[in-house]
Amino acid sequence: xxxxxxxxxSGGGSNMRALVQDMTGDHPARPAVVVSNNEDSGxxxxxxxxxxxxxVIDHRPFGKDRPAFEAAITAALAPYDLDIICLAGFxxxxxxxxxxxxxxxxxxxxxxxxPKYKGLNTHARALxxxxxxxxxxxxxxxxxxxxxxxxxxxxxxVKAGDxxxxxxxxxxxxxxxxxxxxxRRFASGNTTPVML
Ligand code: GAR
Numbered sequence: 001x002x003x004x005x006x007x008x009x010s011g012g013g014s015n016m017r018a019l020v021q022d023m024t025g026d027h028p029a030r031p032a033v034v035v036s037n038n039e040d041s042g043x044x045x046x047x048x049x050x051x052x053x054x055x056v057i058d059h060r061p062f063g064k065d066r067p068a069f070e071a072a073i074t075a076a077l078a079p080y081d082l083d084i085i086c087l088a089g090f091x092x093x094x095x096x097x098x099x100x101x102x103x104x105x106x107x108x109x110x111x112x113x114x115p116k117y118k119g120l121n122t123h124a125r126a127l128x129x130x131x132x133x134x135x136x137x138x139x140x141x142x143x144x145x146x147x148x149x150x151x152x153x154x155x156x157x158v159k160a161g162d163x164x165x166x167x168x169x170x171x172x173x174x175x176x177x178x179x180x181x182x183x184r185r186f187a188s189g190n191t192t193p194v195m196l
Contacts, residue, residue, distance in 0.1 A: 003029035003083040003187045008090035009036050013043020014172065015088035015109055015179050020050060022180035029187035032080045035073065037092055053080070059092055070098040086183060087141065096143035106141040107186060109179045111171050113137060113153060118146035123164040123171065134158050134167060136175045138182040138194070152182040152194030 005023070007016045013034070020031050034047035037059045047054050055076040062069040069092070087094075087108040099106065112122040114137040126134040135155040142148035154174035158167065174196060181194045 002027075004032040004081055005029045005084045005086055005183070005187070006033045006035055006077060006080060006082045007031060007086045007088050009034060009041055009043045009088050010038050010091040011041050011043065011089050013041060013046060013089065015175055016043050016086075017046060018176040018180050019086060019088060019183055020047070020052065022184065027184055027187070029084065029183060032082055033077070035076065035090075037069075037090070066093070066095050067097055070095060074098070084183075084187060085141075086179070088179065093145065094141070099141055099143045103142060104140060107138060107151065107179075107183065108141050108146070108148075109136060109138050109175055110146050111136050111168065111175065113155065114139060114146060114150065121164075123167040126158065127162060127164060127167065132158050134171060136171050136178055138179055140191075149191070150193055151186060151191060152178050152196070154178040154196035 007019055009016050016034060023030050031052050033053045033055055035055045036044050037057055039056045044054050044056060057072050057076055059069050085102055085106040113135045117125045133155055135153055137150055138152045139150045140148040154177060156170045156174055178194060178196055185194055
């Protein structure tokens with residue numbers, strides 16, 4: 001039976017689209033729901049057009065009460081009977097209370113070659129450091145931010161004249177290849193890292 005995947009987004013959701021578009025044919029998983037903390041995220045409209053269920057849980061009414069926000073997500077997820085969660089540009093930090101029950105079943109894509117540049121502004125930080133190589137990482141989510149066993153990495157060159165925006169675009173193209181490849185392998189029960 002196909003694995004049921006929930007994909008969490010906050011913005012345009014281009015990684016979510018790449019995952020959804022790959023989950024056809026003999027792929028061992030199917031999208032069950034797209035979750036967003038932002039009704040305006042472009043990805044929500046796209047998912048609805050594809051006939052995928054969506055759940056929007058705005059974090060703002062919860063203020064600093066992350067556990068209450070996460071409890072609302074957990075309640076919204078209940079009907080979907082998910083096997084796997086893919087964080088795909090979900091820009092809210094999740095606490096251990098949410099992460100721990102999903103450990104080993106929750107994946108993330110991060111725009112750096114982890115363990116370098118956890119957190120935000122990864123492209124600018126790679127440029128500032130004078131790195132000649134940059135990239136993206138997919139990993140299992142643990143309570144520590146942008147940590148956890150690596151499931152795959154893709155590398156890109158840093159070129160003369162690169163700005164954070166240009167570099168982000170080059171990395172994003174690789175994210176769209178890496179994350180679907182990782183999910184396909186993971187959903188079939190194989191956690192050997194995908195190295196692109
Ligand atoms: C992607 O580059 C993803 O790696 C990054 O946000 C972007 C979302 O783009 N995620 C993080 O920075 C998580 N800390 P998308 O909405 O087009 O997939």
